[in-house]
Amino acid sequence: MKIATWNVNSLKVRMPHLREWLARQAPDVVCLQETKCEDKAFPGAEIEAAGYRWIHHGQKTYNGVAILARAECGNVRRGIPQFTDEQSRVIVGDVGDTRIVCVYVPNGQSVGSDKYEYKLRWLAALRDWLRSELQAHPKLAVLGDYNIAPEPRDVHDPLAWEGQVLFSEPERAALKGITELGLADAFRLFEQPEKSFTWWDYRMNAFRRKMGLRIDHVLLSPALARSCTACTIDLEPRRLERPSDHAPVICELSN
DNA sequence: ATGGTTGTCCTACAA
Numbered sequence: 214m215k216i217a218t219w220n221v222n223s224l225k226v227r228m229p230h231l232r233e234w235l236a237r238q239a240p241d242v243v244c245l246q247e248t249k250c251e252d253k254a255f256p257g258a259e260i261e262a263a264g265y266r267w268i269h270h271g272q273k274t275y276n277g278v279a280i281l282a283r284a285e286c287g288n289v290r291r292g293i294p295q296f297t298d299e300q301s302r303v304i305v306g307d308v309g310d311t312r313i314v315c316v317y318v319p320n321g322q323s324v325g326s327d328k329y330e331y332k333l334r335w336l337a338a339l340r341d342w343l344r345s346e347l348q349a350h351p352k353l354a355v356l357g358d359y360n361i362a363p364e365p366r367d368v369h370d371p372l373a374w375e376g377q378v379l380f381s382e383p384e385r386a387a388l389k390g391i392t393e394l395g396l397a398d399a400f401r402l403f404e405q406p407e408k409s410f411t412w413w414d415y416r417m418n419a420f421r422r423k424m425g426l427r428i429d430h431v432l433l434s435p436a437l438a439r440s441c442t443a444c445t446i447d448l449e450p451r452r453l454e455r456p457s458d459h460a461p462v463i464c465e466l467s468n
Numbered sequence: 469a470t471g472g473t474t475g476t477c478c479t480a481c482a483a
Contacts, residue, residue, distance in 0.1 A: 222483085223475055247483090249475070274476050275483095320483055328482090360483095414483090416472035458474075458483080 214466045216242040216313070218356035218429055219450075220412075220459035224248040224277070227457055228256055230450050235263050238447065238463060241283050242308050244315035244356040246459075248277030255279070272301035278315045278357070282308045296338040303339075311437070311466075312350035314343070316357035321378045329378060332360070336387035344394050353434040355396060358412075358459065360428050361388045363398065367427035369408065379426055396432035399444040399464045411446055412459045420451055431464040440467045 217240040221227040224245065235243070243265070248255070252271040260267045265281040270291040278301060280286055286306030293303055302317040316339065321332035347353055361384045365371035374380040392398060400409070410425025419425065433441055443465040451460045 226475070247475090275481095322482080414472085415474055418472095455474090 214242070214309075214311070214468070215240045215463060216244075216354060216356065216431065216466065217461050217463045218244040218246070218315070218358070218431060219461035220246040220317070220358040220429060220457060222247045222249070222457040222459065224250055224256065224279070225254070226455065228259060230453055230456065232259070232263055234447070234450055234461065235265070235281075237449075238461075240463065242313055243281040244313065245279040245281065246277075246315070246317035246358045248279055249274060250277060268304055268306055270301045270304040276301045276317055278302060278304045278317050280304055280306050280308075280313055280315050282306070282313075284308055286313070288312075293335075293338050293342050296335070296342070298335070302335075311352040311354060312346065314346070314353070314355040314357075316355060316359070318357065318359045318361065320360050321384065323378050324376065324381050333383060333387055336384075336391070340387070340390050340394065343391060343396070347394055347396070347434055351434060351436045353396070354437055354464075355391075355432040356430070356462075356464075358429050359388060361385060362426045362428050363388055363392075363430075366407070367410070369410065369424045369426070374426070379428060392432060395435055397435070397438040399431040399433050399438070399441050400427070400446075400462065402438060402441055403444060409446055410460075411462055413451065415458050429459055429462050431462055433464075437466060441465065442467050
């Protein structure tokens, strides 16, 4: 089974890229972030024509998450339980015997801002909930835009980024709190090229200059990590005209 | 040099 995550930064604008990418990569499950549309505006017919069922937790203008899958999603839920959130950032469903969690972690804006405090609160709530999800679901995958680079090698210029939002110590500690529940960063299960990133600022030719961060992740429970045979970043959609600022991450599971 | 780009929506805001 091939599972993937992609922050599309507006599903409406990125639909041609998504269609082409689905045909080329043929993933079984895709988690999308920043769909930026309400449920009633979701392009469901086009997604179905491409061969996918879908679930969506939408919102006007901002956020919005979806799961596309070859098979129907069961036991769907939206949002983190017992965490009141007006922003549409989490959708969950079972695909076969695997529980798929799609997350769009808050950006945090800048260290010390209200949005940064919200990000840390949000991550603490996610960790508390995932602890119980892991106990209930041996095959658990948590995919999405975490808006956190875990290590210096995940940042093009770690010295310049030290202490900045997306790479500050409290954010990295919060992500570590989640992986230490027993969720493996699939990308680091394998040898990878240097300067492997998933996001590049639209400005300053950051992509061409390889000035990126690895902030989109696939986290796997122990049972899934054992079955994982590859995890790669697909740079091709980022090279196209009018791209998303994020590249997709693709993960192969052998069962 | 405190810049610059994109998406949503029309004026700033979020990223």
